[in-house]
Amino acid sequence: MIARLLILLARIWQIGPSRILPPTCRYAPSCSEYAIQAVRKYGAIKGSWLAGKRLMRCHPWGGSGYDPVP
């Protein structure tokens, strides 16, 4: 239930603001896509944790490149 809500939020982000803002994500798949996959695979709690960690990596000093959900 919460997982679905989180996925919905990520989808809204993808369709709305993300499409309007300049491309920013340093990774593939993108942070939002990563979050959706992570929540699908591991559920709301661990999925959010993974997505949060990914978001914390996604800055100019962080890594980049192909980085799928473990």
Add this chain to the structure above:
Amino acid sequence: MDDKKNIILAVLLTALILFGWPYISNRFFPAANPPATKIEGGKTTPVAQPGADPAADSPAAIRDRALVLRESPRVPIRTPKLTGSINLKGARIDDIVLPTYRETIAKDSPAVRLFSPRGTVDAYFAGFGWQGEGIKAPDGNTVWTAEGTELTPTSPVTLRWNNGAGQTFEIRYSVDQNYMITAQQKVSNSGAGTVGIKSYGYVSRMGIPKDPDTWTIHVGPMGVFNGAANYDVNYKDLDKGPATQSFQSTGGWLGFTDKYWLSALVPDQKASVAGQFRKGAGTQYQADYSLAPVMLAPGKAITQTSRLFVGAKEVKTLEAYQDAGVPLFDRAIDWGWFYWFEKPIFALLHWLFEHIGNFGVAIICLTFIVRALMFPVAQRQFASMAAMRAVQPKMKALQERYKDDKPKLQQEMMELYKREKVNPLAGCLPIFIQIPIFFALYKVLMLTIEMRHQPFVLWIKDLSAPDPLHILNLFGLLDFTPPAFLGIGVLALLLGISMYFQFKLNPAQMDPMQQQVFAIMPWMMMFIMAPFAAGLLVYWITNNCLSMAQQWFLYKRHPQLSAVEAK
């Protein structure tokens, strides 16, 4: 074909936002303060209070305030921040004006009136009293005698009433330099038998205030019970649902919050309290609490101390009371989820304001600070864009090899970035950090009374209200007010223009669809942001200008990049 579809989509989206936005924004994000006018509206109706009500007395017709104020004996209240009077009939505090705040920004505007006696428009009052078991307790018609001629921070006033059956009731009111009135309630039993007595306090008001209750800012009944703030009760809930909502708590406080004003009862923090919000007849709403009943033997007396806050929700004042022991008192301002983020932003903004003296300039300084903190991010991004130049040939090769397989190309490029440790993109985190900053600023500008009626420059006299200068009516030369969604002010136009140029300078590569969106966006934002508080627009315009300056500066430092952009 694809292009056409995109254009149609973009137009539809624009139309949807243009016409749908006012509806959504009004519902969820109150854009700005309407010019403050809540005096003499004249739509409240006289109602009888319910019988069980501690403040019960007879209904009255709506009459002129001056008249009502004159017809019962009163003791004046005079402090630097409060003026008014105590009504000796009923021992009510029902006449409070805040001389340091004005209703509107007009020079001759009257001071904000918070409390008004029963039987007048927007009646709003508070008091303390007792309910008794088998004794005659004072009620709304009891006329008290006063000891003391004026309630000031240095001279308390004691009200006294003897019920003629052996019990004497006393309320000693004192007041501080700000908005807190302390009431010491004392009962002495000189009768022959033991009596049961229960003290209470109440705040009662007629009609719903004009501040709207929204998703982002709660207006209405609120309280802190057992160490948790409760914003869940709305006037509407009391209208529709059970007319009484009760809370058991140790200590805490409760009352009514408007956007900028608060009236709150603060009982003894060690006492076990039964708090209630209830709806009376018509549009009467009441917040009250009562303490546990006490049995008073002959010859004994009991004193209980409670407080009443009535005034403006100034952040520092609320914090001072919180430090002095009123739990979570700063939550009277509905900071919301980003509390931890908003408080420091507010503190910084207010500190700047105190040193600069102009809130608009303080907002601009805050923008500079935020941008300065974000500068390393942009710098790093440019450095890595410069580094990209070195791997350009490899990228070209990849593009050649996978030109028919887009996903594969994407993946290979990502691999390349990883191998070469370069990436032209700043990442998601910087954007994510900026969202709460912007939202926090929005709330700070909306919520805090410190920005109310603060002028900036030229025509902007109130940063918490929308830009009053409309372009459609030629800056007020034509005598009409444009409909809300066309009410574009000068600030909004500046916002659109600055955003347009900022996008032009944006270094990120975009696909055609995005380019179209970007071409329209500034003008869409112009409509979206127009009805918001001028202060928010000032922030955004400054931010855009700083972005451009930063872009220009960084291009200068990496001249090879401007060549890339130009091609």
